[in-house]
Amino acid sequence: MMEALRLRNVDEDFAAHRQAWLNREVQAEKQIGKQSKPVFGKFDQFFDYEKRLNNNSQKLETTRQAETFESRISKIYQKRKGGK
Template identity: 45%
Template structure:
């Protein structure tokens, strides 16, 4: 019974995550007099490659700073 309840909580989490994602996709911001989408491409909303690299432990390159 405990496993069923935990699975139910996981399903509820997925539902809430989907609702949050839907709200984020529909979010807009003012640009002049017009409302424009916050995320104009799917890649800006969900970066699969970056998440995969994090899971696989791929090191990110350290940015080199230019001395000014």
């Protein structure tokens, strides 16, 4: 139980530091001549929601394929051992 609490605290620290990093990134500016301009003009430049969704769905599909492959291998081993 204490281990879970420690891990949760680490996760909370990670989230806080990640938020601080994102705040820093979104406030970043680049120098253009004598003026400074925000690096990210639009939110989509900072965080592409559609791209993130597509990446996650690809990872999920890969995980499903891996599970299917693992289940096939386990069935082969069960057949060799005379199981069901």
